[in-house]
Amino acid sequence: MAEQLTQTIQALNLKIQQLEEKSAYQEDTLESLNDTIGKQHQDIQKxxxxxxxxxxxxxxxxxxxDSGIKHASEETPPPHY
Known part of the structure; x- marks a missing residue:
């Protein structure tokens, strides 16, 4: 019974450790994405x-x-006409 309890505690500790690692990774990813969004916002404004x-x-x-170009009807025809 005590051995089973020890195994359960170890399994739970392992799960907690895995969840903490995932959480830390997600926090890092979120921070990186926030930085990227901030830079993209500046780029968009520029x-x-x-x-x-x-x-x-x-x-x-x-x-x-438009002010310097005459309409075709206002132009004098070229000399070969």
């Missing part, structure tokens, strides 16, 4: 800023081109 700046640049470029 990319959004770059997209906004590029969009403004393209709009300004288009506006500059």
């Amino acid at each position: 990319l959004q800023t770059q997209i906004r700046l590029l969009s403004e640049f393209i709009k300004n470029l288009k506006s500059d081109l």
Whole structure:
């Protein structure tokens, strides 16, 4: 009876140790994922800023081109016509 109780206690201690190891691994993984999410958030903010700046640049470029290019009906035909 005492031997069976000792085996049960050892089995429970082993299970507790395994659960503690899994818990420690999960905590480490969670911390790593949180760091990754934080970095990704910063990257996304930088990319959004770059997209906004590029969009403004393209709009300004288009506006500059539109103001300098005449419509086809306003152009004088080339000399070979």
